[in-house]
Amino acid sequence: MSADTPCAKPLPQILPETAGFWEAARRHRFVVQRCTGCGRRQYFPRAVCHHCLSEALAWEEVSGRGVIHSFTIIRQVQHAGFSSDVPYVYAVIDLDEGFRMIANIIRTPPECVRVGLAVKVAFADVTPELTLLQFESA
Amino acid sequence: MSLKGRSAIIGFGETTFAKGRQSGGRSHLKEQCTAARLAIQDAGIAKDEIDGLVAIGPLDHGSSWSMDLAEYLQLRPTFLDTPYFGGAAGNAGILHAAAAIQAGLCRTVLLVGGSVSQPGPPAPYGVEDSVSFERDFDTPFGPMGDNSAYALIKRRYQHEFGAGEEGFAQVVVNARRHAGRFDNALLRAPVTVDDVLHSRLICDPLRMFEIVMPCTGAVALVLTSAERARDARQKPVYLLGGGQAIDRGMWTPAYGRDPSLTTSPIRRSASAAFAMAGVTIADIDCLQLYDCYTITVIIALEDVGCCAKGEGAALVAGTDLTVGGDLPVNTDGGQLGRGQPYGACHFMPVIETARQLMGRAGPLQVAGARFGLAHGNGGAMANQCTLILGNEIP
Numbered sequence: 001m002s003a004d005t006p007c008a009k010p011l012p013q014i015l016p017e018t019a020g021f022w023e024a025a026r027r028h029r030f031v032v033q034r035c036t037g038c039g040r041r042q043y044f045p046r047a048v049c050h051h052c053l054s055e056a057l058a059w060e061e062v063s064g065r066g067v068i069h070s071f072t073i074i075r076q077v078q079h080a081g082f083s084s085d086v087p088y089v090y091a092v093i094d095l096d097e098g099f100r101m102i103a104n105i106i107r108t109p110p111e112c113v114r115v116g117l118a119v120k121v122a123f124a125d126v127t128p129e130l131t132l133l134q135f136e137s138a
Numbered sequence: 139m140s141l142k143g144r145s146a147i148i149g150f151g152e153t154t155f156a157k158g159r160q161s162g163g164r165s166h167l168k169e170q171c172t173a174a175r176l177a178i179q180d181a182g183i184a185k186d187e188i189d190g191l192v193a194i195g196p197l198d199h200g201s202s203w204s205m206d207l208a209e210y211l212q213l214r215p216t217f218l219d220t221p222y223f224g225g226a227a228g229n230a231g232i233l234h235a236a237a238a239i240q241a242g243l244c245r246t247v248l249l250v251g252g253s254v255s256q257p258g259p260p261a262p263y264g265v266e267d268s269v270s271f272e273r274d275f276d277t278p279f280g281p282m283g284d285n286s287a288y289a290l291i292k293r294r295y296q297h298e299f300g301a302g303e304e305g306f307a308q309v310v311v312n313a314r315r316h317a318g319r320f321d322n323a324l325l326r327a328p329v330t331v332d333d334v335l336h337s338r339l340i341c342d343p344l345r346m347f348e349i350v351m352p353c354t355g356a357v358a359l360v361l362t363s364a365e366r367a368r369d370a371r372q373k374p375v376y377l378l379g380g381g382q383a384i385d386r387g388m389w390t391p392a393y394g395r396d397p398s399l400t401t402s403p404i405r406r407s408a409s410a411a412f413a414m415a416g417v418t419i420a421d422i423d424c425l426q427l428y429d430c431y432t433i434t435v436i437i438a439l440e441d442v443g444c445c446a447k448g449e450g451a452a453l454v455a456g457t458d459l460t461v462g463g464d465l466p467v468n469t470d471g472g473q474l475g476r477g478q479p480y481g482a483c484h485f486m487p488v489i490e491t492a493r494q495l496m497g498r499a500g501p502l503q504v505a506g507a508r509f510g511l512a513h514g515n516g517g518a519m520a521n522q523c524t525l526i527l528g529n530e531i532p
């Protein structure tokens with residue numbers, strides 16, 4: 001995925017409850033929410049803690065390391081914004097901290113990607129405000 | 139007070155399915171009205187007897203579809219519902235209707251769904267109106283809609299259980315075998331395991347023949363109280379049990395899924411349905427399993443209890459799951475054999491179950507069928523609704 005092409009791709013919108021996540025990503029830090037009520041963590045960022053429904057949430061940095069739970073190689077374009085990327089890897093990643101998330105596996109040939117592959121976060125700057133959390137072979 | 143035996147299907151109807159490019163002159167409303175007329179005629183009731191309406195509109199129409207269809211048909215129902223959560227919505231609509239009948243909100247419910255398929259590629263995934271967490275934490279990575287979501291599940295399944303491709307391909311072979319003997323099916327030509335394995339790789343590891351083909355069509359059925367059903371023209375097919383279970387949002391491929399993509403909430407929806415019905419999987423004479431993809435059938439077979447977790451692909455490869463075999467599955471050809479008319483596909487499993495249990499399946503009749511299981515699956519195996527039906531009340 002090249003990060004410097006003019007971006008016709010669908011982009012995240014920054015919401016009050018996710019602003020802290022995107023602000024950290026812009027500084028190449030990966031943060032999740034920890035609830036100051038019950039002490040548990042969650043990904044993706046939400047307006048409330050999904051464990052106890054508290055709104056008292058603080059940001060906490062995580063390792064950005066994990067393994068690929070599953071993936072597919074997308075060979076056919078459905079959204080024009082991705083036409084120069086095919087084939088690309090769309091993957092589910094299990095983070096060491098116990099979260100599961102979606103990202104592309106970049107800077108890694110698709111034929112080398114497999115279930116269980118160790119990966120680490122790779123920050124992809126898309127616009128001055130937005131940095132996506134991608135992953136690459138660790 | 140359970141829903142067991144308190145309501146029954148007394149009629150159904152289907153329009154003639156058509157491929158998108160052969161759908162000229164059809165409209166969403168026309169399709170649904172035709173299916174409704176056929177179902178009402180099949181039930182042998184007057185239109186004015188309908189006092190409940192469950193209607194599933196085309197994908198791009200909103201939640202007022204049942205009101206709009208009621209206006210178009212000049213129905214005045216006292217119970218309306220537009221269930222809107224993918225392929226589980228049809229069976230969920232049956233449960234809602236059965237509960238409404240039992241509660242006395244209405245007596246005879248028309249359930250209808252279907253749409254016209256536009257030729258050409260589907261709209262880009264990731265439209266602006268998707269839910270914010272999908273838009274912000276999934277869509278930016280270029281998913282391919284349902285295809286990529288199900289590809290992730292198939293890949294993980296093959297990884298965990300060492301399953302090869304044969305069982306997956308055999309799901310398609312069986313579907314086409316049934317479809318070739320079912321009048322209202324679009325994919326009637328037989329295929330071999332080899333044909334499936336040589337079809338184009340769309341979204342690794344999903345091949346073209348493993349993915350449903352969208353098409354045009356509508357279906358409808360009539361559900362009424364068990365008392366009213368006793369005087370009906372058709373042999374009543376009673377709702378004996380039902381259950382619904384979810385484990386995450388519609389298309390979010392992962393966040394709430396623990397521990398694995400291969401574990402589905404079908405276990406819970408099927409257990410609830412069996413418990414209510416008071417029967418077990420051993421009593422079931424035919425299964426109609428929502429089959430948007432081959433992997434959906436394999437996981438459903440496991441989670442409704444036909445075999446242990448991880449043995450579904452081997453079960454399909456090693457067992458005759460066609461009519462005349464040990465365990466007839468998707469006896470009308472399913473969506474992989476018939477095509478997928480959005481809105482209609484939600485009701486296809488329950489209608490085929492009724493067809494079998496009324497003894498009206500012609501060359502595909504399962505001899506002596508008494509009990510059937512109809513399963514609906516919505517999102518990326520996120521939302522599951524299982525029904526048990528019978529032509530007697532055990």
Ligand SMILES: [Zn+2]
Pocket residue numbers: 035036037038039040049050051052053054
């Ligand atoms: Zn909390």
